[in-house]
Amino acid sequence: xxxxxxxxxxxxxxxxxxxxxxxxxxxxxxxxxxxxxxxxxxxxxxxxxxxxxxxxxxxxxxxxxxxxxxxxxxxxxxxxxxxxxxxxxxxxxxxxxxxxxxxxxxxxxxxxxxxxxxxxxxxxxxxxxxxxxxxxxxxxxxxxx
Amino acid sequence: xxxxxxxxxxxxxxxxxxxxxxxxxxxxxxxxxxxxxxxxxxxxxxxxxxxxxxxxxxxxxxxxxxxxxxxxxxxxxxxxxxxxxxxxxxxxxxxxxxxxxxxxxxxxxxxxxxxxxxxxxxxxxxxxxxxxxxxxxxxxxxxxx
DNA sequence: TTTGAAAGCGTGAATTC
DNA sequence: GAATTCACGCTTTCAAA
Numbered sequence: 261x262x263x264x265x266x267x268x269x270x271x272x273x274x275x276x277x278x279x280x281x282x283x284x285x286x287x288x289x290x291x292x293x294x295x296x297x298x299x300x301x302x303x304x305x306x307x308x309x310x311x312x313x314x315x316x317x318x319x320x321x322x323x324x325x326x327x328x329x330x331x332x333x334x335x336x337x338x339x340x341x342x343x344x345x346x347x348x349x350x351x352x353x354x355x356x357x358x359x360x361x362x363x364x365x366x367x368x369x370x371x372x373x374x375x376x377x378x379x380x381x382x383x384x385x386x387x388x389x390x391x392x393x394x395x396x397x398x399x400x401x402x403x404x405x
Numbered sequence: 406x407x408x409x410x411x412x413x414x415x416x417x418x419x420x421x422x423x424x425x426x427x428x429x430x431x432x433x434x435x436x437x438x439x440x441x442x443x444x445x446x447x448x449x450x451x452x453x454x455x456x457x458x459x460x461x462x463x464x465x466x467x468x469x470x471x472x473x474x475x476x477x478x479x480x481x482x483x484x485x486x487x488x489x490x491x492x493x494x495x496x497x498x499x500x501x502x503x504x505x506x507x508x509x510x511x512x513x514x515x516x517x518x519x520x521x522x523x524x525x526x527x528x529x530x531x532x533x534x535x536x537x538x539x540x541x542x543x544x545x546x547x548x549x550x
Numbered sequence: 551t552t553t554g555a556a557a558g559c560g561t562g563a564a565t566t567c
Numbered sequence: 568g569a570a571t572t573c574a575c576g577c578t579t580t581c582a583a584a
Contacts, residue, residue, distance in 0.1 A: 273459060275455060279578060280580095290551065292551080292579090295579070295580070307459060311421045312421045313453040313456060314418060318450065318451050324499075353542075353544055354469075354545075355543070357538045399498055401497060402495070404493065404511075405464060435571050440560070440562095441570090
């Protein structure tokens with residue numbers, strides 16, 4: 261992948277609704293040339309999708325937390341992501357190296373709903389949890405490339 | 406905010422490039438009605454922006470990590486986010502309640518670049534760090550609403 | 551990659567509910 | 568105040584070169 265594609269990706273990371281015409285202006289290509297490149301980037305999976313970034317506070321989900329997870333029984337099959345994937349409050353799920361096995365990022369409306377969520381996670385996956393409450397989001401998902 | 410707006414937000418969170426025409430079909434409104442609503446949601450800040458989701462592995466930044474931060478000197482002014490905001494490898498920056506004061510999420514190309522990044526962060530903000538390497542991203546930034 | 555053309559979309563004003 | 572209709576110009580999309 262080269263220069264022009266990286267430029268297109270940078271522009272789309274910044275403004276996911278930018279028109280092909282403007283992408284063309286931004287890269288010095290014709291509209292259909294960028295169009296084809298974007299389609300190819302989508303097909304190759306370099307662009308995984310497009311999304312609007314919402315203000316969760318205004319949407320009534322002001323509480324964000326990280327939940328670090330370690331299995332109770334280290335010998336049990338380790339399918340935690342599968343067991344929690346249908347819990348809609350979980351925004352992200354990573355497996356990690358370190359003291360814990362997984363980190364979840366969750367969003368909820370209230371502390372008491374967080375309590376209920378933790379109980380559900382512990383029950384679904386038979387794990388112990390350590391919760392870190394987010395006090396302030398300075399920035400999130402800045403384009404890094 | 407009501408039903409229709411939530412529906413629009415859900416659709417745009419899922420596909421940030423959906424046309425106003427399709428948003429209209431999805432909500433039972435005319436094109437210009439959704440158009441007006443989306444513009445209002447943008448103005449009110451409920452929609453903070455639109456972005457493409459990129460595949461960082463394919464882009465040559467396969468290493469993701471969380472860096473937990475605590476100040477060396479608890480009495481010093483606590484302006485860590487300000488001091489690290491120009492480091493481009495940092496994708497997200499949260500302040501948190503718990504043993505550490507901040508969590509950063511970073512993306513780099515190689516382990517040795519992570520080493521250099523950690524040194525830069527420690528020097529810029531006079532903090533100690535604890536790094537958790539991401540082994541696998543099962544999912545990230547799923548729409549939660 | 552570009553050109554060119556058809557179809558579809560965005561946008562605003564006027565209108566109605 | 569919010570929805571619809573309509574009309575214009577611009578954008579998307581695809582085939583052909």
